[in-house]
Amino acid sequence: MKIRAAIIPAAGIGTRFLPLTKAIPKEMIPLIDKPTIQHVVEEAIDAHLSDLFIVIGNNKQAIVDYFSSPYEHADLLKEKDKKRLKETLENRIAKATIRYLAQPKPLGLGHAILMARTVIEPNSYFSVLLPDDILVGTEPAIGTMAQLAKQNNAAVIAVQEIPQEKISAYGVISIAEQLNHDLYEVSCLVEKPKKENAPSNLAIVGRYILPHKIIAILDSMQGNSGELQLTDAIQKLIETGEKVLAYKIPHKRFDTGTPHGWLEAIGHFGLNDLR
Ligand code: G1P
Numbered sequence: 001m002k003i004r005a006a007i008i009p010a011a012g013i014g015t016r017f018l019p020l021t022k023a024i025p026k027e028m029i030p031l032i033d034k035p036t037i038q039h040v041v042e043e044a045i046d047a048h049l050s051d052l053f054i055v056i057g058n059n060k061q062a063i064v065d066y067f068s069s070p071y072e073h074a075d076l077l078k079e080k081d082k083k084r085l086k087e088t089l090e091n092r093i094a095k096a097t098i099r100y101l102a103q104p105k106p107l108g109l110g111h112a113i114l115m116a117r118t119v120i121e122p123n124s125y126f127s128v129l130l131p132d133d134i135l136v137g138t139e140p141a142i143g144t145m146a147q148l149a150k151q152n153n154a155a156v157i158a159v160q161e162i163p164q165e166k167i168s169a170y171g172v173i174s175i176a177e178q179l180n181h182d183l184y185e186v187s188c189l190v191e192k193p194k195k196e197n198a199p200s201n202l203a204i205v206g207r208y209i210l211p212h213k214i215i216a217i218l219d220s221m222q223g224n225s226g227e228l229q230l231t232d233a234i235q236k237l238i239e240t241g242e243k244v245l246a247y248k249i250p251h252k253r254f255d256t257g258t259p260h261g262w263l264e265a266i267g268h269f270g271l272n273d274l275r
Helices: 036-046 061-068 079-093 109-114 141-152 164-169 213-221 230-239 259-274
Strands: 005-010 051-056 097-102 125-129 133-136 155-161 171-180 183-191 202-211 244-248 252-255
Touching (some): 005 036, 005 109, 036 051, 036 061, 036 079, 036 133, 061 097, 109 230, 125 141, 133 202, 141 155, 141 202, 141 244, 164 202, 171 244, 183 230, 202 213, 202 230, 213 230, 252 259
Parallel strands (some): 005 051, 005 125, 051 097, 155 244
Antiparallel strands (some): 125 202, 133 252, 171 202
């Protein structure tokens, strides 16, 4: 089983960063020298995912322009900087194809995944990377998760321990069985529970390996009121008998979807540059 597709939902309206996001997509907000979305694009490419699909809404043309245009002043850079630029952007991106899918309205993460219904091969698994969640570690998390999906013939979601007072901002899993120190079989999931109702302290991080079957499940949930939640669809996937594993990531995670998380990420990458 080869996992090739990476879906990167980037159609969110970025309310936490208004008024800036009137003009700049939140995924293009910089972390020193790279926009946040480039971190997940690089993670996907480092994990040998070759077919990248960025789901975009209105006002996101800057993302398309960024990944498609070569740097026009490359010739003026000194030899050393030219090499660095090539290494960090163009050469790496050349290892994959990036295509864009439209999500006309931000109707939830599940709805964003549905926009990829025609590009995901039947009977295959595909990956989802949320660009707000930036993971720093020795291995690309999504690559490890793809291996786990292949070995176990199962869907895999990333999780992390979160303090109880913050748990209601996440999808939270309930464990059927601990398989080893960082791998669990999931019995159920709940999206953004009240802290007193959270079934564990293991919160979903924005990395998923999912079977094609989830598309039909999401499709059947359309028209329900509110946003179409991916977490609810994964719950239904378990109910159909599909095995869903949770991988506790060893990475440092930055939630750049909030000003606080963004500032922490800036601190990390900025200090790294000084070393
Ligand atoms: C989404 C998911 C949630 C997950 C989170 C991780 O929520 O719905 O289950 O825990 O990403 O970042 P969002 O942050 O888009 O509200």
